[in-house]
Amino acid sequence: MKNIFIFIPIILLPWFCSAFTLVTTNPDFLGWQDPEILFNVNTANCPASMDIPGLITDAVKVWNNVATSRVKISYNGSTTSTVTGNPTTVYCEPNFQGVTGADQNYVPAAALPTPSGNYVATGLLYLNVSGGSANISGFDRSLLLVIIAHEVGHILGLGHSQDPNALMYYNASAKTHLALAQDDIDGVSYLYPRNELGQDKMMGCGLVTTVGSPRPPSGGMFAVVLALMLLPLAIYGGLRKAA
Known part of the structure; x- marks a missing residue:
């Protein structure tokens, strides 16, 4: 007995674990239709001392290295675009607060994934180069990698995690080391499961919730x-x- x-x-224990979230309330949301996700960078307004393509390349490695996910993210090339697109546009925005609505003194970057139906159709990642105190030029490279990797998570289709240890926790700038928590891994594996799992969603600890x-x-x-x-x-x- x-x-x-x-x-x-x-x-029953796994069903009481903390949950990742998605960027849409659509219960059938699946992230990008193509798991090979590309980023183009417009460096026109970016600080001359910063290698933004290099930051993107290094920041996405944590997502690419998830063994249970088939997502592959990479830098695709330069662009002059300042609008959302596929590949996702990365743009250094001088009018960061006016364009994004985010406080330029506290928010160094913002992501705008655009869902259409069950998939993300386009993406735009803004970097703060305003006169505010959260201008990316005021952050060291290690912290910028964490911030950019967090915003890339939003472009993938993930919302904010309830787990304070997760990269996708709302306050990414509080972290000093670029790494994924189990909840991040569960989230990206839910949206982009490896082929051997078929199209079935993973049965893991991170029970999915949509935003709100x-x-x-x-x-x-x-x-x-x-x-x-x-x-x-x-x-x-x-x-x-x-x-």
């Missing part, structure tokens, strides 16, 4: 959860009969 009562909390609204398990997932919850009762009934 002891084994039965120990087994119950073990199988918890998302319950799908019908298929609910059946799995229900089966796991009832399994100890079936075992218990079988043991009683055997006795």
Whole structure:
């Protein structure tokens, strides 16, 4: 009997873990249709001392190295565009607060993924080069990598995580080391699962919620959860009969 009562909390434990979020309330959202996601950089207004393409290249490595995800992100080349596009545009914006609505003294970057149907159609990543105190020229390279990697997560389709250890936690600038937490890994693997997982969403610790609204398990997932919850009762009934 002891084994039965120990087994119950073990199988229910994953459903109480913290959740990542998505950038849309669409429950069928799948990120970008093509998991090979490209970024073009407009360096026109960027600080001359900064290698923005190099920052993009290094910042995306943490996402590319997730073993359970098939997403591959890369720098594609230069552009003169200042608008959202596919590939995603990276642009140093002098009028950062006016364009994004974000406080130029506190927000160094902002991402604008544009969903269409079940996918992200275009993306735009603004870097703050305004006269505010959050101008990217005031940050060291290590912190900029964290900030850019966080914004890339938004371009992928991820919202803010509830896990303070996650890269996608709302205050990315509080972090000093570029790394993903398990919740980040669960999020990107949910949107871009490896081919060997088929098109099924992962069954992991990061239960997905959309922005502002918890998302319950799908019908298929609910059946799995229900089966796991009832399994100890079936075992218990079988043991009683055997006795």
